[in-house]
Amino acid sequence: MNSISDILSAVDDLLHGFEPSPPSLARCYTEAQIWDNAPLWAILSQGAQHHADKVAIKDAVRELTYRQLLEQADGIAKRFQEDGLVMGDRVVIQLSNTCYFAIAFFAAQRAGLVPVMALPAHGLAEISHFFAVSQAKGYICERILESPESLEIADTLSMSDNSLTHIYAIKHHGKYLAFHPSSQPGFTPPKVIPEHPALFLVSGGTTGLPKLIPRTHNDYLFNIRSCVEVSDITANDIYLAVLPAAHNFTLGCPGLLGALSKGGQVIFSTQAGPDHCFDLIENHSITATALVPxxxxxxxxxxEWETADLSSLRLMQVGGSKLAYSDALAIQTAFPKVLQQVFGMAEGLIACTRLGDAPAIIAAKQGCPVSKWDEIRIVDNAGNPVAIGEEGELLTRGPYTLRGYYRAPKHNQVTFTDDGFYRSGDKVRMDEDRYITVTGRIKDVINRAGESIATDEIEAHLLCHPEIAQVAVVPVADTHLGERIGVALVCKGEPLTLQNIRHFLKSKNLAAFKMPDELHLVHSLPKTAVGKIDKKSVPGPNGKPWMLNTYR
Known part of the structure; x- marks a missing residue:
C-alpha cells in the first residue's frame, strides 16, 4: 500500500519547477465559472454515467463502450498503484492511435499520475530528455508486431541512469510489466488538486529539444470546452483521430477528449492516407477530424477520384502550420462548408474560424480566439503595441495559457513578459473582430507537415560531425509539406551526401521527422554584419537565396 508520505513527496516534486497562475487570476477564473475545479478524468466518469452502453472508442480491432473504457482505465490505474506508482508521479506515454492510447491516458489520470505526451515519432534523444526534465518513473510504450525494433528505446532506457522504474510494453509479454488490469476488485481515484498539472504536452522544440508544457486540470478542461463550443461538437459527432493522438490538436482542440466530453464517439486510425480514411468516413459516418495542411x-x-461517400463529414479542422490561401479555396471546393482553419499552440491560445464564416474569411484568416478571456497583444520589435491591422509579434495570456515551461527558468525569462504574457514568436495581424492572420515567425523553426522543428538542434548535431566546418539549416518552401528541411554546409574534406548526414543524425537518435530533406554543399556561408550566418542569404542549388518565407 502506498504511504501518505510517498504521495506527498511525489506531489511536492511535481510542483517543483511548475509556474501556477497568480492567485488573483485563479480566483477570478473560478468566480467567473470558467474553471470547473474538477479532475480531467471527469470527462470519462460523466460519460460512463450518461452514456454507459454507447460505444466511446473504436480502432481497427476493438471497440469499448463508455462503461467498458472506464472499467479498463480503472483496472490499469489500480495496477499502477499496486506496482508502486503514486499520485503526482510522472509517466511518459508513447503510443500510436489505437484504443490503448485512450485506456492508458485515462488510467494515468484516474491514478493521479501525470503523463508526458510523447509522440510516436520521438526518438531516444527526445524521450531521454523528457525523463531528464520530468524525472518520470514510468514509460508506457508498445510492441509493434511488424517492427522488432519498436522496443529499442525501452531497452536503452532500462539500462540507463535515469528516474525510470516502471516500463509497461503493450502487446509484449517479455521482461517488461504487463499492461493488464488488476485482478483485485474496487478502485477509488485519489483526490487531485485541479490547479495542479494534469498532463505535460511537448513543445515543437523551437530552441533545441522540446520543452514540457504543464497543463492543469482546470485549464485543459476549459481549453476543451471552449473548442467544443466553437466547433459545435455534440453527442452525435464521430471524431476521426488521424494525427497523433498525443498532439494537442488531436487530443483537446476539441479533439478526442472534446468528442468524449459530449458523449460522442472516437475512431482511431494509424493510417492517414485518403484511400484508408475515406473508407472510414463512409463506413462509420464520421463527422469531424483534424488535419495538417x-x-x-x-x-x-x-x-477527385475517390468514390467513397463523404457526406457525413461536417467539420474538417486544418492547422499545425499556416494553410495557403489557394489550398483553403481548393478544400472548400472539394469539401463544401466543412473547413475550419485553426491557429494555436500547445502552450495555450487557440484561434479558429467559425463554420458560419464567409468562405473568403475562412480562406484568408486563421481565426478568432476561442474565448473572450484570451488576452492578445500585438507588439513591434521594441515591445510596443501596434495599431489594429499592423504586423507584430503575438503575445498572449489567459485562463488556459501556461505561465512557464516546466523546469526551464532561463528559457522562461525571455519567453514571458513581466506581467505573464507568452511571447509566441509568431508574426501576425489582427483586425477589429480579433481575427488573426499569420504573416510569419520570429523564432528560427521549420514547419514541416505540421511539426515545428528547431533548426539549432539539427545544426548542433551536425557541427559534431568531424567533416563539417559550417552549417545552416533553413526552411525550403514545399507544396505538400509546407516547408522541408534544407541543409547548406561547408565540408572540411571529402564532400558529404544527404545519405551521409541522415545516417549521422540517426546515430544521434534524432527523430525521423527531423531528418533533412535536401543538401547543398557550399564553399562558404554568408554572414551578417556581426559575423552570424545570414540564413536569409544562404544560396540554394540554383544560386538564389534558399530560405523562403512561405507565409507571404
Missing amino acids: ALAQLWTEAS
Whole structure:
C-alpha cells in the first residue's frame, strides 16, 4: 500500500519547477465559472454515467463502450498503484492511435499520475530528455508486431541512469510489466488538486529539444470546452483521430477528449492516407477530424477520384502550420462548408474560424480566439503595441495559457513578459473582430507537415560531425509539406551526401521527422554584419537565396 508520505513527496516534486497562475487570476477564473475545479478524468466518469452502453472508442480491432473504457482505465490505474506508482508521479506515454492510447491516458489520470505526451515519432534523444526534465518513473510504450525494433528505446532506457522504474510494453509479454488490469476488485481515484498539472504536452522544440508544457486540470478542461463550443461538437459527432493522438490538436482542440466530453464517439486510425480514411468516413459516418495542411491538400486531390461517400463529414479542422490561401479555396471546393482553419499552440491560445464564416474569411484568416478571456497583444520589435491591422509579434495570456515551461527558468525569462504574457514568436495581424492572420515567425523553426522543428538542434548535431566546418539549416518552401528541411554546409574534406548526414543524425537518435530533406554543399556561408550566418542569404542549388518565407 502506498504511504501518505510517498504521495506527498511525489506531489511536492511535481510542483517543483511548475509556474501556477497568480492567485488573483485563479480566483477570478473560478468566480467567473470558467474553471470547473474538477479532475480531467471527469470527462470519462460523466460519460460512463450518461452514456454507459454507447460505444466511446473504436480502432481497427476493438471497440469499448463508455462503461467498458472506464472499467479498463480503472483496472490499469489500480495496477499502477499496486506496482508502486503514486499520485503526482510522472509517466511518459508513447503510443500510436489505437484504443490503448485512450485506456492508458485515462488510467494515468484516474491514478493521479501525470503523463508526458510523447509522440510516436520521438526518438531516444527526445524521450531521454523528457525523463531528464520530468524525472518520470514510468514509460508506457508498445510492441509493434511488424517492427522488432519498436522496443529499442525501452531497452536503452532500462539500462540507463535515469528516474525510470516502471516500463509497461503493450502487446509484449517479455521482461517488461504487463499492461493488464488488476485482478483485485474496487478502485477509488485519489483526490487531485485541479490547479495542479494534469498532463505535460511537448513543445515543437523551437530552441533545441522540446520543452514540457504543464497543463492543469482546470485549464485543459476549459481549453476543451471552449473548442467544443466553437466547433459545435455534440453527442452525435464521430471524431476521426488521424494525427497523433498525443498532439494537442488531436487530443483537446476539441479533439478526442472534446468528442468524449459530449458523449460522442472516437475512431482511431494509424493510417492517414485518403484511400484508408475515406473508407472510414463512409463506413462509420464520421463527422469531424483534424488535419495538417499537407494532409488536407492530399485529401483534396484524392477527392477527385475517390468514390467513397463523404457526406457525413461536417467539420474538417486544418492547422499545425499556416494553410495557403489557394489550398483553403481548393478544400472548400472539394469539401463544401466543412473547413475550419485553426491557429494555436500547445502552450495555450487557440484561434479558429467559425463554420458560419464567409468562405473568403475562412480562406484568408486563421481565426478568432476561442474565448473572450484570451488576452492578445500585438507588439513591434521594441515591445510596443501596434495599431489594429499592423504586423507584430503575438503575445498572449489567459485562463488556459501556461505561465512557464516546466523546469526551464532561463528559457522562461525571455519567453514571458513581466506581467505573464507568452511571447509566441509568431508574426501576425489582427483586425477589429480579433481575427488573426499569420504573416510569419520570429523564432528560427521549420514547419514541416505540421511539426515545428528547431533548426539549432539539427545544426548542433551536425557541427559534431568531424567533416563539417559550417552549417545552416533553413526552411525550403514545399507544396505538400509546407516547408522541408534544407541543409547548406561547408565540408572540411571529402564532400558529404544527404545519405551521409541522415545516417549521422540517426546515430544521434534524432527523430525521423527531423531528418533533412535536401543538401547543398557550399564553399562558404554568408554572414551578417556581426559575423552570424545570414540564413536569409544562404544560396540554394540554383544560386538564389534558399530560405523562403512561405507565409507571404
